[in-house]
Amino acid sequence: xxxxxxxxxxxxxxxxxxxxxxxxxxxxxxxxxxxxxxxxxxxxxxxxxxxxxxxxxxxxxxxxxxxxxxxxxxxxxxxxxxxxxxxxxxxxxxxxxxxxxxxxxxxxxxxxxxxxxxxxxxxxxxxxxxxxxxxxxxxxxxxxxxxxxxxxxxxxxxxxxxxxxxxxxxxxxxxxxxxxxxxxxxxxxxxxxxxxxxxxxxxxxxxxxxxxxxxxxxxxxxxxxxxxxxxxxxxxxxxxxxxxxxxxxxxxxxxxxxxxxxxxxxxxxxxxxxxxxxxxxxxxxxxxxxxxxxxxxxxxxxxxxxxxxxxxxxxxxxxxxxxxxxxxxxxxxxxxxxxxxxxxxxxxxxxxxxxxxxxxxxx
Numbered sequence: 106x107x108x109x110x111x112x113x114x115x116x117x118x119x120x121x122x123x124x125x126x127x128x129x130x131x132x133x134x135x136x137x138x139x140x141x142x143x144x145x146x147x148x149x150x151x152x153x154x155x156x157x158x159x160x161x162x163x164x165x166x167x168x169x170x171x172x173x174x175x176x177x178x179x180x181x182x183x184x185x186x187x188x189x190x191x192x193x194x195x196x197x198x199x200x201x202x203x204x205x206x207x208x209x210x211x212x213x214x215x216x217x218x219x220x221x222x223x224x225x226x227x228x229x230x231x232x233x234x235x236x237x238x239x240x241x242x243x244x245x246x247x248x249x250x251x252x253x254x255x256x257x258x259x260x261x262x263x264x265x266x267x268x269x270x271x272x273x274x275x276x277x278x279x280x281x282x283x284x285x286x287x288x289x290x291x292x293x294x295x296x297x298x299x300x301x302x303x304x305x306x307x308x309x310x311x312x313x314x315x316x317x318x319x320x321x322x323x324x325x326x327x328x329x330x331x332x333x334x335x336x337x338x339x340x341x342x343x344x345x346x347x348x349x350x351x352x353x354x355x356x357x358x359x360x361x362x363x364x365x366x367x368x369x370x371x372x373x374x375x376x377x378x379x380x381x382x383x384x385x386x387x388x389x390x391x392x393x394x395x396x397x398x399x400x401x402x403x404x405x406x407x408x409x410x411x412x413x414x415x416x417x418x419x420x421x422x423x424x425x426x427x428x429x430x431x432x433x434x435x436x437x438x439x440x441x442x443x444x445x446x447x448x449x450x451x452x453x454x455x456x457x458x459x460x461x462x463x464x465x466x467x468x
Contacts, residue, residue: 114126114164115130116317118435118437118438119318119402121402122436123435123438125467126467127466128166129439130438131165132441133445135449135451135454137451138445138451138454139155140451141451142158142454143161147176148176150175151175152172152173153173155167161458191446191447197228199228199229200281202228204281204283210283214287214290216278216296218274218278218302223235230277231269235303238310241310242314245310249315255314255315257315263316264318264361265314265318267322269304270304271323271349272323272332272342285332285333294341301345307349308352312358316358317357318359319360320362320384321346321361322364324366325364325368328367328386328388329388330366330367338374346378347379360379360380361402363383363384363385366386372389376401382403383404383405385405385442389405391430392429394434395433395434400435400436401434403430403436403438404437405440405442407423407439407440408441409443411423412449413449415452415453417456421456424457424464431465
């Protein structure tokens with residue numbers, strides 16, 4: 106049995122009933138900003154640092170580390186050649202691994218996702234065994250309290266996220282350029298259908314989880330628009346979105362769609378497939394979406410390029426424009442859509458949060 110819990114502003118906002126104070130959904134990856142704002146060294150006390158940040162900005166809702174186990178400083182890591190993210194250097198390039206996985210186009214077109222089944226160690230973001238619904242369910246179920254059974258507390262923002270809603274599967278398995286080189290080949294249709302069958306297992310498993318929301322990620326666009334032609338997407342991708350999402354919706358879950366880039370061309374398709382709304386990047390026209398889909402979920406309008414320039418008036422102007430959209434749409438959340446990575450000046454991050462705390466009201 107689920108329990109009725111205190112009203113969660115995130116739950117209400119996802120459903121288009123957001124409170125007067127517009128809340129945040131931030132892609133946070135800036136330990137130095139957390140240290141600067143709180144005065145608590147993130148690397149020495151990560152849990153306490155993020156908890157303090159959430160106390161200072163109660164509408165921020167950043168996930169805190171589980172413990173205060175100290176973290177190694179990035180400069181102590183040996184391998185610094187694969188890019189820096191959050192509090193650590195990466196030890197691999199995913200696309201580099203993917204591009205070297207197959208020796209020829211013919212080999213790629215012979216690949217069977219279902220025959221492979223177990224993608225543990227493949228660096229496809231959500232590595233793991235996908236050979237059965239039960240295996241998938243048990244892997245994800247361990248992230249939620251046993252006493253919840255198959256139903257999350259009523260009114261909670263409890264969610265599960267999945268990075269490979271469909272489009273990402275071949276992109277991550279084959280590599281970006283390889284995917285584009287084979288996606289129009291007749292043989293590719295079988296491959297995509299096998300990935301779709303894997304995801305039917307995933308979404309049937311998600312339907313049993315004690316969550317109220319399913320966040321579905323696929324980078325179907327770049328900053329200039331679609332990766333693949335809309336006709337291709339409407340033939341191969343969106344009908345399967347509608348199918349997958351109907352599985353979890355029938356179990357009382359709500360779907361939120363996430364993608365990098367400019368989603369303008371595909372917003373109508375995503376909404377028609379059954380999503381509550383989208384979280385994307387500032388290249389997307391959020392005011393147009395807010396006008397068309399009353400009180401849908403929206404997040405990602407804020408731009409880290411503005412924060413990088415660290416000009417107070419420009420940051421204020423950005424926040425004011427975000428609040429304008431938030432007043433048009435009660436499903437809107439404050440969000441720097443292209444992330445708050447490690448190199449954004451801490452002073453700019455603090456100013457953004459302070460201005461949002463001061464100005465981000467719907468009425």
